[in-house]
Amino acid sequence: MASGKKPTGFRVVGKPHRKVDATAKVTGVTRFADDLFLPRMLFAKLLRSPHPHARIVSIDTSKAAALPGVKAVLVGKDLPIPFGILPVSQDEHTLALDKVRFVGDPVAAVAATTEEAATQALDLITVEYEVLRAFPDALDAVEHPEPAIHDYADAGNIHKLIDLEFGDVEAGLAQADVVREDLFFFEGSTHLPMEQHAAVADWSADGKLTLWSATQTPHYVHRALAKVLELPAARIRVIACPNGGGFGGKSDPFSHEIAVAKLAMVTGRPVKVTLTREEVFYCHRGRHPTLMWVKTGLKKDGAITGMHFKSLLDGGGYGSYGVASTYYTGALQTVTYHVPQYRFQGARAFTNKPPCGPKRGHGTPQPRFALEVHLDKIAEQLGMDPAELRLKHLVPPNSLTANWLRIGTMGLGPCIEKVVRGSGWTQRFKQLPYGKGIGLACSSYITGAGLAIYWNAMPHSGVQLKCDRGGGVTVFCGSTEIGQGSDSILAMIVAEVLGLQPLDVAVVTGDTDLTPVDLGSYSSRVTLMTGNAAIQAAERARDVIALHAGKKLETPIDRVTFAEGRVFDVQDPERGLTFAEAVQLAEAAEGTIGTVGSYTPAPSAGKYRGAGVGPSPAYSYSACVAEVDVDPATGIVRVPKIWIAHDVGRVINAATVMGQIEGSVYMGLGEALMEEMAYRGNRNVVHKIPSLLEYKSPTTLEMCDVVTYVVEDPDPNGPFGAKECGQGPLLPVPPAVANAVYDAVGVRIDEVPITPEKVFKALRRKEKGEAGRFGPTAFPDIAWPEPIRVPPPWEGGDGRAVPGGARPGLAPGVRRR
């Protein structure tokens, strides 16, 4: 069908818009999960393990069940079916079945008429434990395979082992003028959303379950509930309430969600649970503490000849997204600067701490920190300016990387130029007085994971659109508003296509009964995937309406234009209809006007085992310059200012793009300077500081000034060319700060957070004539598997692994470009 002509220029896209939910949020009208109160509702509490690693010998709940007000008590055997976000790690139980794996692991659940009674009941449950040796960190878990935390793992307590080789790295290193090795450590941190997780379940008399939850992934929660509760998915409705912050911490199906569902089924009454802040620390799924080793060979001009990267992730007690996280610590090293030969070895250990998972940047801020500080050291060694070194060796647009990632638009060059110019880099780098410094770092991030969490051939995002004869349009999509502005993006995109104002568009999201599946608010996928689905649905509606409007106006359909709430002849704008009149004509002719749209990413180029992590429809790019003040007497680092440039492809909502970039800088600054999931390994591996007061995250007083540059180079895969901006801008902040500290006082802090103690120690070491450095000193020996060998694109091949053993292609020493 011929389409209505698109107006020249954008009317909605690219401008700053108030979020469609902003007024409700700031006036307190938004109903978060904890705001829900249903008649006869009960309150649930979870009993959690006081041991980091123990076998459950017996549980006696009789006293708790007898307490007045208590309506039900559940234990592990009431929900014996395991679950987990990844099909390969279905290793969680709603309530521990036979073992507990960290202090805080849920063991029993109580529903009572008041939260006080439920809390009181927890103390009446007697659990007998057989305490097992606990593993406080990844190094300990690597060294000691027994007792195994799980009965599945690649080796002992090593959950996952990965060895991928793209080309002959040793040959690449042999061609280098300079080869450098470095060790880095990135501490674990948590998401710290303002809203503590909450969920309400209701079991209707006709056997239907409804769960309202603060979740980023209602579709995956839906699947987990169906599996564990053994209910048909058609009898379960999951409603994702607006999240008061997610950042990846509400992306897994959680024990408390399944527990309240089961408690509602058992009691026949609605059941609510609201976690305490401490319990949110136990849900965790945050940044994996990661030890890294990197060896890179370069020519004198800074061209990389080969790179070998190893990572060891401390996974905590369960799998969560950990297998994907592990792959992510090796996937995106290749998408910024050309790496002709690349090897990645990654390991994830199980330990007896709350499970790690996806936090903003998922598995990539750690290697990005390592890589960008490593490059800063290399630039100094080569006598090159760090900005120049990077600019000279950028990955070209529309190319394939060594690990078969398909790069589309690539705006890192302009990003570097903007922050270099804005910060006065060339006049200031290495030229500031002692104690003041600036540092540069870059990064890239995926705009949506190319593959779903579970293998399927269906779209990643679906949109339904309904046009009302009153002129209103409702867009239905399974996406979840977590504060990032996804509801507004849907409204703006539909408004753009149909010539409306965003507030004319009603948005219904995150409800498995009402909305088509969207996989969830993770991996920076929502704007690109829901946006493309929304464009398709809106264009289909526009086509239908244009057809009948054109007939009425006696105008060729290719002249029918949608703008400002009207449908008109672009060559004679007076000749037109209101949008409502046009919908009425179409509805009279065709019946109810409803359309659908969907989006499925293109298949990835890599076909090897492990190729599923890394591919994306588009990669965003960021460059950052941080300015620091270091007090040499104390080691205290302050960051007065950050310049950041981000290649977002195309701005959809200018206000939320700025918000996401600044928010990413803020979160990155916290990881750079202070955030730390600290445990007391010698005290039962308890979390040292599970509170908003003592888990240190920056306040507005620590937040730096931010100068933001938005680089627009529309990507053909993005809606109107848009790429992500919600995660990528976090990545360059920690390495930029570390590099700036070196510029300021000449010491290398090779781990984050860069605390005063570490800077102080490094300065004292330097004074004593030792290396002015703080950081890890060794990477453990790990029995890696036989590598999966995949020739890079420039060595031929088709993205598949070649048979083990023999290395493919040319003899060592032969140039491979």
Next chain:
Amino acid sequence: MLRLPSFTYLQPKVLQEALAMKADAGPDGMYVAGGTDLYPNMKRRHQEPRTVISLMGIPELAGCEMRDARCVVGSCMTLTDLSASPPVRRSAPAVAHAAELVSTPLLRNMGTLGGNLCLDTRCNYYNQSYEWRKAIDFCMKKDGHICWVAPSSPRCWAVSSSDVAPVMVALGADYVLVGPGGERVVPAARFYHNDGINYLTKQPDEVLAAVRLPAPDGWDAVYHKLRRRGSFDFPVLGVAAWVKWEQGAGSRERGRVVEARIVLGGVASWPQEVPEAGAALVGTDLSDEGVAAAADAAYRPAKPMDNTDFDLSWRKQMTRVYVARALAELGQRRRAAT
């Protein structure tokens, strides 16, 4: 969510009524002022009073007045009011400054002078929920028998975390206590014990009614606070420095220190005076050597433990830096004034 336990809340209108209510309630009764310390502690079951008696409606405990050239501050003055109070700022700007450094604006709007001076000692083995403490089998400060900070120690090492108390001790302020037996006045230094559990000499039924600041008498004081962030955080080190300058010295001479007190917060269970540091300053003009000697003297006995934010060895190192900086500020102020 973490819930407050149920309790009876009483609102006396005069101090004698409050004392009577406390007598009725017995050991299950506690006084509360702003509640910024007590209520979070009650949520974590640190204190479990059945009766909570509010002091906030008692006019005798509010406001401040000048009496015999001394500023007398009611214990229920909020920290916000204290930091802005003209008589306090005139008499003892260091008190106002320390009050301004407590926690956040919102908490200062509720928190009071008396509450900050009686602040429960803090420890990151203690300031945890009941369930968390259960996982380490509790500690001697509440429900248990051991001090996890120093397991062989017979006493509790929870930390005095008040910002205002070290200043009061350094100034030599007097605390006015009112109890069933009437009123008594104790010097600030004698109000505290170096014991994380019995950290106050105040009896449970006594009310800290007021603080008498010393009259201006050629002394000067400053307070420096070390913490992770510019707001929210308790001090991991507080340095209150007080000096009395020689009087009547000619303007050509800058004057000498005749008496000095250095009091550290956040490093012991009480505001820790370091007499050697004060002694090292006597006779000096707070030039560099005197300051360095005092900073070194303060550094040596400081014994931070692993129960607050930051690494303890770094906190000890910082004693020297922060004492030196506090004294440098006093010296500069003196030189600027003469």
